[in-house]
Amino acid sequence: MEANPILGLDLISLIVVIIVALEHIGIGLFEIFGRDDRQAKAFDMPRSFTSQAPAKTALANQGIYNLMLGILIFACIFLLFPHPVALVIVLRLLMIYIMIVAIFGGITATKKILLIQLAPALIALILLFF
Template identity: 45%
Template structure:
């Protein structure tokens, strides 16, 4: 894997840790603006719980990506990066379709780029 691929992979991991922070700890105004959701919706207790739960998953994914880069190398790391990027692509495609088109550019496009670069 090239240095560029590793840097972009790390950035995607950090990005998901950022999603976790917003989903779990940001206020409803920030969440509504960031995720293009109505303020009235993200202010509801059930929506707050759902966002916090989603934040746990994003945090776990971000941590897995970063820790994998520290723990593994060679073909094992390459396989894990490809697996994680496929997962991020699937989630990004679904989120872009169901929530906001912005997710295509923030999540799907970078993961697709890393997956493609991982073959060079």
């Protein structure tokens, strides 16, 4: 599919980037407001840990980063829409950022992060180069 000269990237790239943004908003909301048992299962942690106040605070803090990252991606799309070259550059940088954070999370927390966060960002990054 050929890139849209107005947007600077093709529709498939834009859709995958939007999926990445929505995913991070969802993850953020889950980390901030999710139930202890579901968070424990999702992050391969004992429920006795996720039910503790310090763990809830740490997850919520992590969640606000993910939530704001998703919102930032949408803000970049809307604010940089008239500047397609800048939009693509910023989106590439954000996908690289997500990939680095996902690799760290996959190493330190749970391997699921590699599939859930790294893979979509990697696909988006690859599409942003075509």
